[in-house]
Amino acid sequence: MIAVKNVSYSAGRKQILNNVSFKVAAGEMLAVIGANGAGKSTLLKLLCREMYPASGDIRFNDKDIDSYTIKQLALVRSVLTQHNIVSVMFTVKELVLMGRYPHFENQPLANDIEVVNKVMEDTGITHLSARDYNTLSGGEQQRVQLARVIAQIYDQPNAFLFLDEPTNGLDLLYQQQILQLARDMANRGYIVISILHDINFASRYADKILILKNGETVAFGAPLEVISCENIHEAFNIKVRLMDCEGFKCPLVIPSGILV
Numbered sequence: 001m002i003a004v005k006n007v008s009y010s011a012g013r014k015q016i017l018n019n020v021s022f023k024v025a026a027g028e029m030l031a032v033i034g035a036n037g038a039g040k041s042t043l044l045k046l047l048c049r050e051m052y053p054a055s056g057d058i059r060f061n062d063k064d065i066d067s068y069t070i071k072q073l074a075l076v077r078s079v080l081t082q083h084n085i086v087s088v089m090f091t092v093k094e095l096v097l098m099g100r101y102p103h104f105e106n107q108p109l110a111n112d113i114e115v116v117n118k119v120m121e122d123t124g125i126t127h128l129s130a131r132d133y134n135t136l137s138g139g140e141q142q143r144v145q146l147a148r149v150i151a152q153i154y155d156q157p158n159a160f161l162f163l164d165e166p167t168n169g170l171d172l173l174y175q176q177q178i179l180q181l182a183r184d185m186a187n188r189g190y191i192v193i194s195i196l197h198d199i200n201f202a203s204r205y206a207d208k209i210l211i212l213k214n215g216e217t218v219a220f221g222a223p224l225e226v227i228s229c230e231n232i233h234e235a236f237n238i239k240v241r242l243m244d245c246e247g248f249k250c251p252l253v254i255p256s257g258i259l260v
């Protein structure tokens with residue numbers, strides 16, 4: 001369980017997050033959506049303990065996040081950030097193995113190699129194993145990075161996967177593949193928290209959605225509860241229409257083209 005209670009954060013005089021609260025249970029995927037500058041990345045950084053809230057608390061599995069050592073944190077949460085520039089030549093397999101660094105001292109153990117192979121298989125990148133990471137397409141690189149962060153927590157029950165706009169710059173097929181992999185992790189019992197810009201993908205893959213605006217919560221709950229014309233207008237300042245679509249658990253959001 002991740003429990004965020006009344007969390008606020010300021011940088012100088014700017015209030016970036018104000019009194020944000022939510023809970024995510026094991027096996028659930030939460031999508032965080034909101035306009036540019038709403039505070040999504042800041043929230044993720046607080047969850048990663050890259051920064052500390054000014055007030056409020058964050059609990060991982062009933063333990064205050066501050067009580068975790070760095071090593072314990074590395075074993076309980078894995079983070080896919082937006083910019084993963086690799087300036088040295090690494091093969092795909094070496095890069096995925098980096099996810100196992102918190103698990104071994106000098107040499108990877110048999111279990112680490114096994115996890116790497118399994119995750120590469122799950123993420124469909126085994127055929128890229130010996131390739132130079134820097135020669136891959138953006139979509140392939142993103143899958144490799146996702147494999148790396150999954151490898152980090154692959155054998156850690158009750159762990160969390162945090163994703164910052166994992167589908168950025170990817171074509172529709174890759175977007176679906178990445179979100180399906182995230183969904184599969186939630187189905188295996190992990191908590192997945194992902195910042196997403198596409199509302200329809202958010203409601204399709206996530207169990208819960210948190211909508212932020214100017215650092216405040218517009219809505220939090222199941223997609224069917226929170227995806228409404230009013231909430232989308234409130235958060236993004238755009239008019240939308242909702243359209244029922246067979247096979248989708250939540251109506252699709254269609255921008256109406258009318259501003260404000």
Ligand SMILES: Nc1ncnc2c1ncn2[C@@H]1O[C@H](COP(=O)(O)OP(=O)(O)OP(=O)(O)O)[C@@H](O)[C@H]1O
Nearest residue numbers: 011012014016034035036037038039040041042043
């Ligand atoms: N250290 C800082 N000092 C001042 N302002 C900051 C600082 N960090 C973030 N901000 C501001 O806080 C707001 C929220 O930033 P954040 O990156 O969390 O938004 P976001 O929702 O992730 O945006 P985007 O969708 O554009 O990535 C922005 O207006 C940003 O400029």
